[in-house]
Amino acid sequence: MDQTSPRIEPVIGLIGGSGLYDIDGLEEREWRRVETGWGDPSDALLFGRLAGVRCVFLPRHGRGHPTPPSALNYRANIAALKRAGCTEVISLSAVGSLREELPPGHFVIVDQFIDRTFAREKSFFGPGCVAHVSMAHPVCARLGDALESAARGLGLPATRGGTYLVMEGPQFSTRAESELYRSWRCDVIGMTNMPEAKLAREAELCYATVAMVTDFDCWHPEHDAVTVEQVVKVLSANADKARALVRAVVPMLGAAPRGPCPQGCDRALESAIVTAPEKRDPALLAKLDAVAGRVFGGAGGG
Ligand SMILES: CSC[C@H]1O[C@H](OP(=O)(O)O)[C@H](O)[C@@H]1O
Numbered sequence: 001m002d003q004t005s006p007r008i009e010p011v012i013g014l015i016g017g018s019g020l021y022d023i024d025g026l027e028e029r030e031w032r033r034v035e036t037g038w039g040d041p042s043d044a045l046l047f048g049r050l051a052g053v054r055c056v057f058l059p060r061h062g063r064g065h066p067t068p069p070s071a072l073n074y075r076a077n078i079a080a081l082k083r084a085g086c087t088e089v090i091s092l093s094a095v096g097s098l099r100e101e102l103p104p105g106h107f108v109i110v111d112q113f114i115d116r117t118f119a120r121e122k123s124f125f126g127p128g129c130v131a132h133v134s135m136a137h138p139v140c141a142r143l144g145d146a147l148e149s150a151a152r153g154l155g156l157p158a159t160r161g162g163t164y165l166v167m168e169g170p171q172f173s174t175r176a177e178s179e180l181y182r183s184w185r186c187d188v189i190g191m192t193n194m195p196e197a198k199l200a201r202e203a204e205l206c207y208a209t210v211a212m213v214t215d216f217d218c219w220h221p222e223h224d225a226v227t228v229e230q231v232v233k234v235l236s237a238n239a240d241k242a243r244a245l246v247r248a249v250v251p252m253l254g255a256a257p258r259g260p261c262p263q264g265c266d267r268a269l270e271s272a273i274v275t276a277p278e279k280r281d282p283a284l285l286a287k288l289d290a291v292a293g294r295v296f297g298g299a300g301g302g
């Protein structure tokens with residue numbers, strides 16, 4: 001980090017997927033509701049510290065898992081984490097495997113996504129303020145590096161890099177779909193990381209995913225169909241490993257000298273907004289305040 005860059009105190013957002021509804025070992029823990037201009041997030045947020053580093057945890061589907069992937073308010077979830085002060089977000093997600101070499105129990109620190117969802121709100125922007133952020137590199141390499149080295153340190157079975165196919169769900173894939181995604185050279189499949197990753201980019205949050213394999217999807221000759229029973233069997237062992245990974249990676253992220261994100265995640269909006277200032281809708285700008293206030297110079301809002 002160069003001497004002139006401002007030092008940034010990291011606040012680590014953690015989104016827990018299926019099977020991960022709480023995080024242990026947090027000091028000063030407190031569940032607090034956070035309001036956003038985009039509606040309610042899935043649940044209250046759990047604030048606390050791990051090894052002195054500020055963390056904010058959100059169970060993606062809510063505690064007790066009441067909300068399915070298509071009904072999640074992804075905008076409210078990301079806006080709430082941004083309002084809570086997060087600088088980065090680590091998504092911990094259950095996935096099916098599309099590769100023989102990625103068996104249940106394996107973790108994939110994915111670096112690409114293919115978004116096949118179609119029934120979700122995908123942007124904070126719209127009529128009255130148009131923005132086009134780059135998604136060429138959807139995962140923050142700095143976060144990925146830290147996750148990789150934490151996983152290696154713990155001896156977890158983990159692969160760096162891979163493509164996560166995001167399907168709409170909630171039904172699992174047909175065999176033909178599963179084979180199609182394999183022919184596209186996708187590695188894992190799940191239902192939640194889009195539009196989450198797109199919204200994190202719009203909110204200028206570094207984002208990375210630990211995709212935790214629970215099953216072989218239905219393409220595999222020995223796993224004719226995916227069932228929740230199969231998935232749940234693997235979920236709790238994966239969740240224990242994910243908690244260990246969080247305990248290892250958070251201190252690393254807190255200890256690293258912090259300047260601006262080398263990849264520019266924290267400046268993603270700088271050349272993304274195309275609507276002329278006089279054509280911008282003040283009501284939308286007010287709503288965009290927490291996620292994009294830095295570029296509009298505002299405060300408050302959601
Ligand atoms: C209960 S298995 C299917 C469910 O699990 C994954 O969710 P998450 O990414 O939140 O762990 C998958 O995408 C489905 O929503």
Ligand SMILES: Nc1ncnc2[nH]cnc12
Binds near residue numbers: 096167190218
């Ligand atoms: N096979 C699968 N397809 C989609 N989402 C999943 N989550 C866990 N396993 C999955």
